[in-house]
Amino acid sequence: MVSNATVIEQEAEFETTAYHPIESELGSVIDIDNFNFWYGQKQALFNNTLKIQKELVTALIGPSGCGKSTLLRSLNRMNDLIDGIRRDGTIAIEGTDIHDPRVEVIELRKRLGMVFQKPNPFPMSIFENVVYPLRVDGIRDKRLLEETCERTLRDAALWDEVSDRLQDNALGLSGGQQQRLCIARAIASEPEIILMDEPCSALDPIATARIEDLIAQLKEHFSIVIVTHNMQQAARVSDNTAFMFLGRLIEYGETKKIFMNPMHVRTSDYITGRFG
Amino acid sequence: MKAKEPKKRKEKKEARMPAPEGDSGNHNEPPLETTQAVEAEKSPPGRTGFRAALDFKARGEPFIWIMGGALALGVLMIIGFLVLVLWNGIVTFYPGPVEVVTLKNGKQIAGEPFRSESFHPSPEQMKGLDPESQRAIREADGFASRTLYRIGNFDVYNEDFKWAVAHQVAKTETPPGIFFIERKEWGPFIGFIKALKLDSRRISGEEVSLDTLYSAHDEAVDRREAVRSIEVDEIGAINYYIEEDRLALRRTELDYGKKSAEYRAEKEKFERQTKERRAGFATLKKKIAAINKEDEKYQITLREIGGREKHLRLSEIVRLYPANNLSLFGKIGVYFSRWGEFLTDDPREANTEGGVLPAIFGTVMMTLLMVVFVAPFGVVTALYLREYAKQGTLVSIVRICVNNLAGVPSIVYGVFGLGFFAYTIGVRIDQLFYPERLPNPTFGTGGLLWASLTLALLTVPVVIVATEEALSAVPRSMREGSLACGASKWQTIRNIVLPQAMPGIMTGLILAMARGAGEVAPLMLVGVVKLAPELPFDTFFPFLHPERSFMHLGFHIYDVGFQSRNSEAGKPMVFVTTLLLITIIALMNAFAIMIRNRLRRKFVEGQF
Numbered sequence: 005m006v007s008n009a010t011v012i013e014q015e016a017e018f019e020t021t022a023y024h025p026i027e028s029e030l031g032s033v034i035d036i037d038n039f040n041f042w043y044g045q046k047q048a049l050f051n052n053t054l055k056i057q058k059e060l061v062t063a064l065i066g067p068s069g070c071g072k073s074t075l076l077r078s079l080n081r082m083n084d085l086i087d088g089i090r091r092d093g094t095i096a097i098e099g100t101d102i103h104d105p106r107v108e109v110i111e112l113r114k115r116l117g118m119v120f121q122k123p124n125p126f127p128m129s130i131f132e133n134v135v136y137p138l139r140v141d142g143i144r145d146k147r148l149l150e151e152t153c154e155r156t157l158r159d160a161a162l163w164d165e166v167s168d169r170l171q172d173n174a175l176g177l178s179g180g181q182q183q184r185l186c187i188a189r190a191i192a193s194e195p196e197i198i199l200m201d202e203p204c205s206a207l208d209p210i211a212t213a214r215i216e217d218l219i220a221q222l223k224e225h226f227s228i229v230i231v232t233h234n235m236q237q238a239a240r241v242s243d244n245t246a247f248m249f250l251g252r253l254i255e256y257g258e259t260k261k262i263f264m265n266p267m268h269v270r271t272s273d274y275i276t277g278r279f280g
Numbered sequence: 281m282k283a284k285e286p287k288k289r290k291e292k293k294e295a296r297m298p299a300p301e302g303d304s305g306n307h308n309e310p311p312l313e314t315t316q317a318v319e320a321e322k323s324p325p326g327r328t329g330f331r332a333a334l335d336f337k338a339r340g341e342p343f344i345w346i347m348g349g350a351l352a353l354g355v356l357m358i359i360g361f362l363v364l365v366l367w368n369g370i371v372t373f374y375p376g377p378v379e380v381v382t383l384k385n386g387k388q389i390a391g392e393p394f395r396s397e398s399f400h401p402s403p404e405q406m407k408g409l410d411p412e413s414q415r416a417i418r419e420a421d422g423f424a425s426r427t428l429y430r431i432g433n434f435d436v437y438n439e440d441f442k443w444a445v446a447h448q449v450a451k452t453e454t455p456p457g458i459f460f461i462e463r464k465e466w467g468p469f470i471g472f473i474k475a476l477k478l479d480s481r482r483i484s485g486e487e488v489s490l491d492t493l494y495s496a497h498d499e500a501v502d503r504r505e506a507v508r509s510i511e512v513d514e515i516g517a518i519n520y521y522i523e524e525d526r527l528a529l530r531r532t533e534l535d536y537g538k539k540s541a542e543y544r545a546e547k548e549k550f551e552r553q554t555k556e557r558r559a560g561f562a563t564l565k566k567k568i569a570a571i572n573k574e575d576e577k578y579q580i581t582l583r584e585i586g587g588r589e590k591h592l593r594l595s596e597i598v599r600l601y602p603a604n605n606l607s608l609f610g611k612i613g614v615y616f617s618r619w620g621e622f623l624t625d626d627p628r629e630a631n632t633e634g635g636v637l638p639a640i641f642g643t644v645m646m647t648l649l650m651v652v653f654v655a656p657f658g659v660v661t662a663l664y665l666r667e668y669a670k671q672g673t674l675v676s677i678v679r680i681c682v683n684n685l686a687g688v689p690s691i692v693y694g695v696f697g698l699g700f701f702a703y704t705i706g707v708r709i710d711q712l713f714y715p716e717r718l719p720n721p722t723f724g725t726g727g728l729l730w731a732s733l734t735l736a737l738l739t740v741p742v743v744i745v746a747t748e749e750a751l752s753a754v755p756r757s758m759r760e761g762s763l764a765c766g767a768s769k770w771q772t773i774r775n776i777v778l779p780q781a782m783p784g785i786m787t788g789l790i791l792a793m794a795r796g797a798g799e800v801a802p803l804m805l806v807g808v809v810k811l812a813p814e815l816p817f818d819t820f821f822p823f824l825h826p827e828r829s830f831m832h833l834g835f836h837i838y839d840v841g842f843q844s845r846n847s848e849a850g851k852p853m854v855f856v857t858t859l860l861l862i863t864i865i866a867l868m869n870a871f872a873i874m875i876r877n878r879l880r881r882k883f884v885e886g887q888f
Contacts, residue, residue: 082760087670114766124757126776140767140775186761193766 018250021053022267024257025244028057033197033227034079039093041074041251043086048074050251051093056197056244061219061228063242063259065235067274071251072231076199079229080116081109097197117190117226121202123182125174125189130166133174133185137193152192160188161218180211187218191226198222200230204237216241235275239263247271362862369859372852373618375611378458378470378603380585381429382450384410389442390458390470390585391429392603394848398425401445413447428848432460432468433584440467440849454604457485461582461600463592467629467849470603471584479577490602496578500594503575507568514564518557520820525550525557530716622856627811631840632850636857641815642728642808642830643864647797649732649826650739654792657736658743659785665744666751667773679748686741694802697734702726702806722827726807728816729826734806735799739792746788750781779879786876790869797865800834808832810839833861 032055041049049071056062064072077083078095081102095102102112114137125133132139134156135149143149153170157163162184166177174185183203190198200219204212219228219241232238238245239259246256247266255262255271266272273279381389401424406414417424425446434440461469473485478496532546578594598621601614625635665682669675706723714722723729754777762772800808809829816828837857840850 080764082764085760085763110766110768113764116764118760118764120757120760120764122757124755124761126758126761127780136762136767136775137765140762140765140771189761189765 018252019254019268019270021253022255022257022271023054024261024267025055025057025062026060026258028060030058032056033058033098034229035094035096035099036075037094037096039075039078039095040091041071041078041083042090044088048251049078052248052251052253054246054253054256056227056229058227059223059225060243061223061230061241063238063245064229064231064248065233065238065245065274066248066254067279068233069250070248072246072248073201075248076201076229076231079197079199080113080118082113082118084109114193115195116197116199117187117193117195119183119186119190119198119200119203122206123179123186125177125182125185127173127175129171130174130177130185131170134188134192136189141193156188156192157185159191159222160184161214161221162188178211180207180214183207183211183215184218187215187222191222195226197227197229200228202231202233205233212237235263247274249274365855365858365862368852368855372856373615373622375460375601375603375606375614377454378460379429380453380455380458381444382453383444383448384450385448388585389429389431389444391431391442392460392470394428394430394441396425396427398423400424405445409445409447416447430468430470430849432470433466433590435466436584436586436588436590440846456602456605458603459582459600460603462598462633464596464598464628467633469582469584469590469592471582471590473580474583474589475581477577477579477581485581485583493600497594497597497600500575500578500597503571504595507571507575510564510568515561517820518561518564522554522557525553527716534715622860627836630844631810631836632844632846632853636831636833636836636860638812638815639831639833639836639857640860640864641817642812643797643833643861644868645816646728646732646735646803646830646832647793647868649728650735650796651789651793653733653736654739654743654796655785655789658740658788658792659747661740662744662747662751663773663778666748667769667777682741682744686745689801690738690799691801691805693734693738694805697730697737697802697806698726701730701733706730726805726829727827728807728830731803731807731830732826734802735796738799738802739796742792742795743785743788746791747781747785750784750788751777753784754780783876783880786872786879790872790876793872794865794869797868798834798861800832800838803832803835808835810835810843833857833864837861 034056036052036054036056039049039052040047052071052075064076066072074083078091079097079102083089083091091103097112097115100107126136128136131149131153134153135143138149138152154163154167157166162181165181166172166185174182177185183206187198187203204215207215216237219230222228223243230238230242242259244257245259245262247254247262247268247270249270255266255268257267261267262271263275266275376392378390378392381391383389400422401409401417406417409417413424426443427446429442429444430440431437431442432440457472459469459471459473461471463469473488473493475485476483476488476493476496478492483492529543529546529550532540532543536542575593575595580592580594580597582590582592584590599614599617601610606614622635623640624637626638627636628634665675665678669678702723702725706721706725706727709723710718710721758776758780759772762776763769767775807829809831812829812831814828816825816830817823818825837854840857841847841854844850
């Protein structure tokens with residue numbers, strides 16, 4: 005009885021989502037509708053509803069444990085790997101529900117490239133790292149592989165640094181280079197969306213700046229969803245920002261507005277550093 | 281911002297805590313206060329000393345001594361063992377001098393001094409000694425020293441070794457003319473050369489030059505080898521084909537019955553072929569007889585120290601050397617020639633002499649076959665357990681069972697191997713595929729295949745445990761990276777997880793290999809025999825014969841050390857064979873470790 009009462013109290017505590025994102029001319033790419041998510045008995049996401057706009061950068065911010073990574077990982081169903089999860093509501097990419105039994109999770113993940121917090125290049129050559137998504141598709145055509153490798157490395161602003169040592173082990177690269185390599189790998193399968201889970205948190209400021217430049221370039225071709233703890237970064241790179249708190253989407257809107265003139269007190273408390 | 285977080289959270293927790301819980305919070309507080317109080321006592325404002333200097337226990341000094349001592353003890357035991365084996369193994373083949381001992385009663389003993397010890401003579405032995413020696417022994421508190429001589433000439437003396445008590449010895453000489461002669465049969469002969477008969481030439485012992493002797497002996501060895509090669513290779517081949525023909529005939533009989541036309545045709549063919557083959561056989565026999573007749577002309581007459589003579593064909597001698605008249609160079613020559621024989625020849629004299637090639641072959645072959653079986657089996661099992669099976673009670677039980685399997689006594693595996701592999705599967709195979717050979721079993725008895733399968737079963741827990749550890753050590757980020765690229769679970773395992781786990785898996789295989797190669801007990805039941813000159817690998821199709829029984833170095837050690845006519849004679853061989861077995865296992869491990877390190881180098885992070 006007591007716990008029930010607190011839940012209701014908490015529910016009542018949260019305001020309705022403030023919703024004022026920039027709309028892309030190309031429409032939305034991901035429609036998240038009333039999405040709930042549980043790890044075992046613990047609910048991690050509560051009725052998240054938002055439309056992620058095509059070819060814009062969307063930043064997810066919020067204090068630790070607010071569910072932003074969970075939401076990001078739900079988009080390419082990486083959470084499927086965890087035992088005892090449960091979900092409710094829909095996520096649609098270009099109108100297709102990703103949980104539809106007819107959707108192959110492998111195909112889905114090819115449409116959403118993902119970059120992780122810690123650079124995770126495979127212990128192989130740089131070349132093999134970049135073309136890994138093609139290799140798993142069974143592509144053997146050497147010319148196609150080489151072309152893809154060069155194109156994606158150029159897109160990831162890494163080509164000039166590694167073009168003469170493509171056969172070297174990728175683990176020999178510096179942290180920032182490794183992360184750009186992971187970005188190159190993520191875009192090698194020609195996805196529409198790139199998911200970035202705190203891509204700069206393990207990097208120094210210079211490497212971070214390069215990645216941010218890169219995000220600005222990649223935005224021309226890809227829709228990007230980025231989770232970040234760094235508010236300045238969110239302000240610099242994103243067009244829209246979603247602020248999450250305890251699994252709820254508190255405010256989703258144009259980045260400028262969120263940072264200059266947020267609609268909710270909780271948002272302004274967080275971005276001004278009053279809590280979190 | 282981050283530093284603020286924990287504090288903020290704590291506040292929130294406290295704020296959320298309902299009032300009754302405040303009590304429980306209080307329960308926690310007293311210990312907190314006391315520790316604070318103690319700390320306050322210990323470190324008064326302006327601390328005077330470091331804590332480590334105050335607290336002996338904190339430094340953990342005694343534990344460091346215990347840990348270091350345990351390590352030192354372990355290392356010492358291993359070094360002691362290795363030095364013992366190495367030294368005894370290395371010196372065994374070095375030719376020693378032959379001493380002629382003249383006892384006070386006029387008797388003479390000629391032999392290689394084997395070892396000396398001090399002993400306590402029994403009253404009867406004392407009676408046999410002269411009064412002077414008796415007094416000397418009594419003065420030495422009843423102790424006397426004695427030396428064991430390897431006197432050889434088993435056919436003459438009926439013993440290999442003889443003790444000489446120091447007090448009985450009148451004099452010890454090393455006559456230059458005495459020879460140490462290793463024979464094909466009856467062990468070594470120690471004595472003098474009385475005469476040499478080379479075809480029509482007769483040379484008396486004093487005139488024999490070493491060069492003549494050695495060249496005549498080399499020729500005799502060539503003749504012996506020629507005979508042996510005809511017997512083993514050519515006659516062996518004929519026997520093999522006759523047997524094959526007989527089996528083909530028997531097969532037709534089983535398939536069509538004795539009265540059928542097919543059988544009659546086959547029988548005719550068989551008789552014709554056998555006749556041809558018998559003719560070939562006769563030719564070879566004649567060839568052998570001719571060589572033997574030639575061989576008869578080269579003889580040597582030997583005389584032992586007591587004067588008794590022995591006639592031998594030169595070809596019956598394996599190796600001979602003048603033990604006391606040998607340069608260092610000559611000794612080294614004998615040393616390496618013995619090692620050569622040991623490593624490349626068949627055993628003779630009930631395994632106490634000669635080589636161990638079949639045993640080396642059997643050991644290596646069986647271990648490699650075992651690895652071939654255990655590696656995929658163990659790795660696949662571990663993959664399922666770790667990657668696919670839903671982790672829960674059932675998997676935990678399976679895991680505990682697998683770990684416990686490693687504790688089952690190996691002889692039990694031997695019994696299982698015999699009962700299941702040989703007597704159940706093997707007998708079925710025989711019935712299905714080799715009915716013509718029955719009642720002689722082919723796979724229905726112990727053999728190389730069953731032995732390696734048994735050992736694979738014995739070592740599979742090691743591989744499973746090691747592989748599971750290696751798999752779980754592959755970072756999650758790697759798997760996620762691969763899955764996010766659109767790889768399936770299997771592709772991720774094959775391309776990312778397995779290559780990274782490979783060094784760990786190899787470690788497991790190395791452990792399994794070392795355990796398997798050193799195992800003896802189960803092998804005695806499933807295919808290892810005392811003598812199997814037929815290697816499991818030969819020139820007859822299908823070249824590898826996994827159904828054959830084989831020799832094994834571990835069993836060889838047991839057999840020579842504890843099952844032979846004279847354990848004293850076998851002792852040096854035990855050490856040499858042990859040294860060899862350890863060396864082979866070390867070599868195989870070194871090879872595997874080399875591969876592992878090469879794999880591991882690929883995954884070393886070059887991040888800085």
